[in-house]
Amino acid sequence: MVAARVILVGFAVAIFHFMLQLITILNRCHRFPGFVYQKAGFSSDHKSIEIAMRPRKGSKAICSRCHQPAPGYDQLVERRFEFIPFWGFLVFLLYSMRRVDCRRCQAVVVEEVPWADGKRTLTKAYMLFLARWARRLSWKETAEAFRTSWDKVFDAVEHVVTWGLQHRVLGQIDAIGVDEIQYAKGHKYLTLVYQIDLGVTRLLWVGKERTIESFQGFFTAMGKDVISKIVFVCSDMWEPYLKLIRENCSEALHILDRFHIVANMNKALDNVRAEETSRMKREGRAPVLKKSRWLLLRRSENLGAEQHFRLRDLLRYNLKTVRAYLLKEAFQQLWEYSSPAWAGKFLDEWCRQTMRSRIEPMKKIARSLRQHRELILNYFRAQKLLSSGVVEGLNNKAKVTMRKSYGFRTYRVLELALYHSLGKLPEPDSTHDFF
Ligand SMILES: [Zn+2]
Numbered sequence: 001m002v003a004a005r006v007i008l009v010g011f012a013v014a015i016f017h018f019m020l021q022l023i024t025i026l027n028r029c030h031r032f033p034g035f036v037y038q039k040a041g042f043s044s045d046h047k048s049i050e051i052a053m054r055p056r057k058g059s060k061a062i063c064s065r066c067h068q069p070a071p072g073y074d075q076l077v078e079r080r081f082e083f084i085p086f087w088g089f090l091v092f093l094l095y096s097m098r099r100v101d102c103r104r105c106q107a108v109v110v111e112e113v114p115w116a117d118g119k120r121t122l123t124k125a126y127m128l129f130l131a132r133w134a135r136r137l138s139w140k141e142t143a144e145a146f147r148t149s150w151d152k153v154f155d156a157v158e159h160v161v162t163w164g165l166q167h168r169v170l171g172q173i174d175a176i177g178v179d180e181i182q183y184a185k186g187h188k189y190l191t192l193v194y195q196i197d198l199g200v201t202r203l204l205w206v207g208k209e210r211t212i213e214s215f216q217g218f219f220t221a222m223g224k225d226v227i228s229k230i231v232f233v234c235s236d237m238w239e240p241y242l243k244l245i246r247e248n249c250s251e252a253l254h255i256l257d258r259f260h261i262v263a264n265m266n267k268a269l270d271n272v273r274a275e276e277t278s279r280m281k282r283e284g285r286a287p288v289l290k291k292s293r294w295l296l297l298r299r300s301e302n303l304g305a306e307q308h309f310r311l312r313d314l315l316r317y318n319l320k321t322v323r324a325y326l327l328k329e330a331f332q333q334l335w336e337y338s339s340p341a342w343a344g345k346f347l348d349e350w351c352r353q354t355m356r357s358r359i360e361p362m363k364k365i366a367r368s369l370r371q372h373r374e375l376i377l378n379y380f381r382a383q384k385l386l387s388s389g390v391v392e393g394l395n396n397k398a399k400v401t402m403r404k405s406y407g408f409r410t411y412r413v414l415e416l417a418l419y420h421s422l423g424k425l426p427e428p429d430s431t432h433d434f435f
Pocket of ligand 1: 068102
């Protein structure tokens, strides 16, 4: 009986010392002038650790509106600020916010505290911690790993991204790439603008929809100073983009994106194939085009031996699909040129042949290429420096991010997730690296 009591008392003393140690540790890594850690203890259910804070004696509260010290007015009820969990315990800082009677603002205003942003119950340190993990894991996995909710992970990322966007340095931007990405069924698109300089590739801007109004937002957000110095612009043939780029970056060399030209050509070929397949079926002919889709869309050097054999077999038929395929394959040669003049000659000849092919989807491509001839040749003028590979790579990363992030496929979630993983944004300052 006595022994049991001794053990219990010993245990209580150990916990007491541990809590003191905790305060020492916090003073080392999360210390703020004007505030002191008062005491630490377990919550009544023993599931979390609570650390009481108070203002240092004689320190003045800071007005959260004008960020200047102001005379005290009163004190609000205690608030719990969520801190980084520790050994499986949730950790909370407890603090009663003061209100100040600010003469400058001529109002009674709640004080500003350095560990929180005034809106959220998560501490800044915890938000940075969660946001960093949310870049490696999905938001859902992050919430599960730290026993918090998806909404809090969202709050954390929003805080860090907002700070990052306010504090990022745009500097000189030489080249940008514009792209779009579908984010939900029913033609819901995002417009993404990347910086694609040789040294820096990052996401600069995300816009809802792909309209003139939305894309104009990019030029407004960046400001005339940055925009006027852009030298290269890479984009696909979406007309609203072209128009705005012409208006805003009149000095820049506009480059049509190789990736998009190839993608459009594949789409045209696919249409020819689908149309011809159903026509042959109607006419009761042998289904030679069956299962030929990937055979025709893939680059021939990426085919296996058996597929090669099937493709050779298929090419013996005099079909529209086959002629379209050969035109598409022949077009690849364009990218081998290094001189804009020779590339131009090749392009003209290819368009001439294609216009005589009597294959409407391919003729449509040729017309579009003719119309954008100078933009395409800019690709060669820029000496392939800014190959679309960069934009394509960034776009693939964007798609992976979109798959990972949510939750809910709302525009706001996607916007935050994309800036967070591709924006290379600066992070808020921290009293300590908690990792
Ligand atoms: Zn004030």
